[in-house]
Amino acid sequence: MKKLNIKNIFFILLVFIGVSCESETSEDSSEQTPEKDEKELPQEGVIAQNGMVVSDHPLATQVGVEILRKGGNAIDASVATFFALAVVFPQAGNIGGGGFAVYRLKDGQTGTLDFREKAAATAHRDMFLDEKGQVKANRSLAGHLAVGIPGSPDGMLKLHEKLGKLSWAEVLQPAIDLAEKGHKLTPVQVKQINRFQDTFDSINHHKVHLVKNSDWKVGETIYFKDLGQTLIRLRDKKRAGFYDGETADLIVQEMHKGNGLITKEDLQNYQSVWREPLQVNYKNYQLISMPPPSSGGIVLGQLLLGIEEFPIREWGYRNTQTIHIMTELLRRAYADRATHLGDPDFVNVPTEMLLDKDYITERKQNIDFNVKTLSEAIKEGEVLSIESFETTHFSVTDKEGNAVAITTTLNGYFGSKVEVEGAGFFLNNEMDDFSIKPGHPNQFGLVGGEANAIAPQKRMLSSMTPTILEKDGQLFMVLGSPGGSTIITSVFQTMLNVIEHDMNMQQAVNAYRFHHQWLPDNIFIEPNVNELDSLVKLELEDMGHLLQDLSQMGKVNSILVRPDGKYEGAADIRRSEATAEGF
Numbered sequence: 001m002k003k004l005n006i007k008n009i010f011f012i013l014l015v016f017i018g019v020s021c022e023s024e025t026s027e028d029s030s031e032q033t034p035e036k037d038e039k040e041l042p043q044e045g046v047i048a049q050n051g052m053v054v055s056d057h058p059l060a061t062q063v064g065v066e067i068l069r070k071g072g073n074a075i076d077a078s079v080a081t082f083f084a085l086a087v088v089f090p091q092a093g094n095i096g097g098g099g100f101a102v103y104r105l106k107d108g109q110t111g112t113l114d115f116r117e118k119a120a121a122t123a124h125r126d127m128f129l130d131e132k133g134q135v136k137a138n139r140s141l142a143g144h145l146a147v148g149i150p151g152s153p154d155g156m157l158k159l160h161e162k163l164g165k166l167s168w169a170e171v172l173q174p175a176i177d178l179a180e181k182g183h184k185l186t187p188v189q190v191k192q193i194n195r196f197q198d199t200f201d202s203i204n205h206h207k208v209h210l211v212k213n214s215d216w217k218v219g220e221t222i223y224f225k226d227l228g229q230t231l232i233r234l235r236d237k238k239r240a241g242f243y244d245g246e247t248a249d250l251i252v253q254e255m256h257k258g259n260g261l262i263t264k265e266d267l268q269n270y271q272s273v274w275r276e277p278l279q280v281n282y283k284n285y286q287l288i289s290m291p292p293p294s295s296g297g298i299v300l301g302q303l304l305l306g307i308e309e310f311p312i313r314e315w316g317y318r319n320t321q322t323i324h325i326m327t328e329l330l331r332r333a334y335a336d337r338a339t340h341l342g343d344p345d346f347v348n349v350p351t352e353m354l355l356d357k358d359y360i361t362e363r364k365q366n367i368d369f370n371v372k373t374l375s376e377a378i379k380e381g382e383v384l385s386i387e388s389f390e391t392t393h394f395s396v397t398d399k400e401g402n403a404v405a406i407t408t409t410l411n412g413y414f415g416s417k418v419e420v421e422g423a424g425f426f427l428n429n430e431m432d433d434f435s436i437k438p439g440h441p442n443q444f445g446l447v448g449g450e451a452n453a454i455a456p457q458k459r460m461l462s463s464m465t466p467t468i469l470e471k472d473g474q475l476f477m478v479l480g481s482p483g484g485s486t487i488i489t490s491v492f493q494t495m496l497n498v499i500e501h502d503m504n505m506q507q508a509v510n511a512y513r514f515h516h517q518w519l520p521d522n523i524f525i526e527p528n529v530n531e532l533d534s535l536v537k538l539e540l541e542d543m544g545h546l547l548q549d550l551s552q553m554g555k556v557n558s559i560l561v562r563p564d565g566k567y568e569g570a571a572d573i574r575r576s577e578a579t580a581e582g583f
């Protein structure tokens with residue numbers, strides 16, 4: 001492999017910092033979540049007729065399935081799974097963060113809900129710069145200033161109010177029980193919680209309830225009593241149980257301890273937003289995905305429109321030509337992402353132009369079948385937005401054919417690492433998803449676009465890509481992934497594995513992945529998981545591509561509707577404890 005240049009080193013640093021968000025843990029993420037050998041991976045997912053839940057934690061999956069069994073629909077099960085994750089997967093699924101939901105109802109109606117965090121009313125463009133205009137190290141990543149106004153509680157309330165069938169109290173109760181009665185820690189939970197003990201101590205002004213004198217052990221029971229009370233307030237008072245009253249007061253008090261910006265008014269004013277789904281046709285499939293402020297739908301749409309003319313089915317999925325062409329499309333789509341995308345309530349996002357067939361054709365003009373294009377040639381200037389890598393995605397379907405895809409995050413592991421004292425949950429560090437210094441290199445040597453600059457009450461650009469795919473007008477696939485900028489590529493490849501490479505859902509999820517994002521100009525490849533053939537690697541290098549290992553690349557929890565009408569639920573277990581369960 002070729003030598004790393006300075007931009008690559010910055011990216012790798014960013015990956016590690018994104019994974020850990022703290023410099024003291026610059027270990028490879030694979031040490032945190034042991035990777036399964038290819039042979040251990042199942043070749044078929046879980047098959048069921050009446051409903052399916054696929055999430056990152058077995059207890060959260062079980063909660064969702066129990067709600068389905070009780071007669072709840074996919075929306076009820078999604079909301080219940082969401083709150084269960086807030087207890088058993090607090091590093092990512094959490095009420096202190098935000099996310100996106102995409103749904104398709106049994107009658108074919110579709111919709112999306114944007115419950116992304118927003119910048120506080122007093123946030124400003126240069127808030128992470130010093131008087132010399134330099135980025136203040138770590139300020140957008142850890143501590144109170146890094147926090148965006150949480151959107152998740154409002155999002156879950158709106159989703160349930162509009163589409164749920166069971167009562168709000170019924171869908172919240174399982175999470176309250178998990179928090180109050182306790183649950184046994186799994187190996188991944190233990191690793192994550194133990195790993196951040198010192199960081200929790202150094203960032204918080206109170207003793208975080210996850211911190212104790214000795215390490216947590218697998219199988220030990222953990223309680224989230226304060227979080228349980230917060231969830232009870234949310235159950236009983238709905239919106240006012242979080243955005244007003246005691247919980248809001250606790251958040252504001254917490255902000256005061258560390259110069260955070262979020263006020264009571266910010267909380268009271270927060271509203272999640274219903275947005276028209278981003279829809280694109282690919283052959284006889286229709287993509288239903290998330291529009292801005294997520295970049296996911298647009299980039300995925302560009303990739304599908306771009307790949308349509310190429311015979312990748314004939315070439316095969318680990319074929320040099322397939323990887324080369326996909327890389328060239330990714331290079332162009334991510335360049336567009338960096339330049340044009342931001343919060344549509346603040347900037348004019350040229351969605352129509354970016355998904356116009358003539359525009360896509362024009363963008364492909366200079367693809368050479370034998371030589372890579374230099375990223376510098378795609379567009380002048382080095383504009384890039386990068387996200388960190390800890391997020392969670394879950395997919396749900398029910399017996400009537402309703403489907404929900406939700407991706408949610410605190411951004412980094414445990415977000416800003418700030419726990420709201422007395423309320424028992426962590427707050428996001430989503431401010432780092434803005435371009436903290438538009439047009440200039442940030443602390444990792446990367447720069448971001450003007451469209452994604454910080455502004456009061458603005459939403460930061462995301463890569464989260466909860467997605468539903470129809471085939472011939474019928475529900476076909478529900479999927480999404482964590483993984484920052486690798487989310488979109490993970491979703492893209494998983495879809496193509498089924499559509500073009502005839503894999504079932506589980507095989508598509510297990511399959512080898514790669515990633516390119518314009519800058520740095522590398523193809524990131526997954527080591528160990530279905531390792532890429534060495535001849536293919538050599539051929540790609542001969543075309544000028546620089547290959548770089550990246551051990552963390554998406555976790556696609558997905559559901560496929562099989563030709564017999566049954567669901568195949570596939571959990572991405574290569575590095576996680578995700579489970580699929582149906583009935």
Ligand code: GLY
Pocket residue numbers: 387388391409410411412433461462463464484485
């Ligand atoms: N924080 C990761 C994302 O929103 O894409």
